Amino acid sequence: MAAAAASSSSSSLKVGIVGFGTFGQFLAKTMIKQGHTIRATSRTDHSHLCHQLGVSFFRDTLSFLEADNDVILLSTSILSLSEVLRSMPLHCLKRRTLFVDVLSVKEYPRNLLLQVLPEAMDVLCTHPMFGPESGKNGWKDLPFVYEKVRVRDEPRCSRFLQIFESEGCRMVEMSCEEHDKLAARSQFLSHAIGRILSEMGIESTSMNTKSFETLVKLKESTNNDSFDLFSGLFIHNRFAQQELMNLEHSFEMVKQRLRRGTSEEQNLSKREEGTCKYREEVVETCRHREECREEVVQTCRHRKEVVRGYVVEQTCRYMEEVGSGSEEGICKYKVEIESVPVVVKACITYEG
Numbered sequence: 001m002a003a004a005a006a007s008s009s010s011s012s013l014k015v016g017i018v019g020f021g022t023f024g025q026f027l028a029k030t031m032i033k034q035g036h037t038i039r040a041t042s043r044t045d046h047s048h049l050c051h052q053l054g055v056s057f058f059r060d061t062l063s064f065l066e067a068d069n070d071v072i073l074l075s076t077s078i079l080s081l082s083e084v085l086r087s088m089p090l091h092c093l094k095r096r097t098l099f100v101d102v103l104s105v106k107e108y109p110r111n112l113l114l115q116v117l118p119e120a121m122d123v124l125c126t127h128p129m130f131g132p133e134s135g136k137n138g139w140k141d142l143p144f145v146y147e148k149v150r151v152r153d154e155p156r157c158s159r160f161l162q163i164f165e166s167e168g169c170r171m172v173e174m175s176c177e178e179h180d181k182l183a184a185r186s187q188f189l190s191h192a193i194g195r196i197l198s199e200m201g202i203e204s205t206s207m208n209t210k211s212f213e214t215l216v217k218l219k220e221s222t223n224n225d226s227f228d229l230f231s232g233l234f235i236h237n238r239f240a241q242q243e244l245m246n247l248e249h250s251f252e253m254v255k256q257r258l259r260r261g262t263s264e265e266q267n268l269s270k271r272e273e274g275t276c277k278y279r280e281e282v283v284e285t286c287r288h289r290e291e292c293r294e295e296v297v298q299t300c301r302h303r304k305e306v307v308r309g310y311v312v313e314q315t316c317r318y319m320e321e322v323g324s325g326s327e328e329g330i331c332k333y334k335v336e337i338e339s340v341p342v343v344v345k346a347c348i349t350y351e352g
Ligand SMILES: NC(=O)c1ccc[n+]([C@@H]2O[C@H](COP(=O)([O-])OP(=O)(O)OC[C@H]3O[C@@H](n4cnc5c(N)ncnc54)[C@H](OP(=O)(O)O)[C@@H]3O)[C@@H](O)[C@H]2O)c1
Pocket: 018, 019, 020, 021, 022, 023, 024, 042, 043, 044, 045, 075, 076, 077, 078, 080, 083, 084, 102, 103, 104, 105, 127, 128, 129, 130, 131, 132, 225, 226, 228, 229
């Protein structure tokens, strides 16, 4: 294996991009402008576009890996990374190379890269927090998050980071775990809301308020990204599931507050306070409180389970079905319930 130092002699890098889709192409254009040499390989034949951009395109991953890259940049979809990496003859790499991923989740590629790459390879996990739309007028002040997971050739890693520093990015060094926690609360949430707005078919009107314009823009920008990207943000970020539940829960809370706004509702609330000694917990957890006032007492019977988490909300929602017999035969929402393990516990509670 050639000494790593040999690759650190000039500031121009040979970067091999795996996954030459929207984002791979977007990054390549700036790297080319900066004078780096770009090679690419991808599932689709992008040779025509590559020819126009001055990028060498390899259909064959073996030739790609043998092309003496300083850096291999992984820009596949989140969902396909594992399959793509495992299909590459990585043992054929002839020199120590810096592997960089740009996936929008971070713990997942970090774990995968540490698992499948030969020990001699350096690993830098990154997330440029912008895309072709938000970065179309330059990258100045846009955040670039990274963690040096296994970096021995520091100069080479710095030269790679310099690509983003020199464009004016705000460089943020943080752990992959911290990134995923924050991204679930910000990026995943905004994609989820954008997708919901799209489901609702919201469109610009002749009397848009500024806030509505923001919603229309959010809908448009999230829909410009692939659904694979959105799914990946959910499936491969362990914090996203909780945020989705928080979103559902908060939606229900807002609805309840709206409904409780009427004087009739306020009166009913007061009456209920007298009968249900666990009212506070129930108000927090039972999303269909108004609809299932009678069942509230039942919910209270299982107070300990109810306070354990939001998941019980889903049980509450289907509680007539769940409560009317054994979980196995009667619960017609069993399929949904199975997809959230904790709910199965709640279900069992209702059996009792
Ligand atoms: N778009 C953004 O704004 C943005 C911003 C930051 C980070 N990222 C990250 O960058 C990566 C690429 O994003 P993207 O916007 O280009 O869209 P994407 O839909 O997430 O990924 C498209 C890329 O994945 C490849 N791919 C998809 N399914 C595949 C499969 N089954 N086997 C092999 N390759 C497959 C595509 O290859 P072909 O082109 O050959 O079909 C294409 O190169 C993602 O990991 C994303 O999280 C995106």
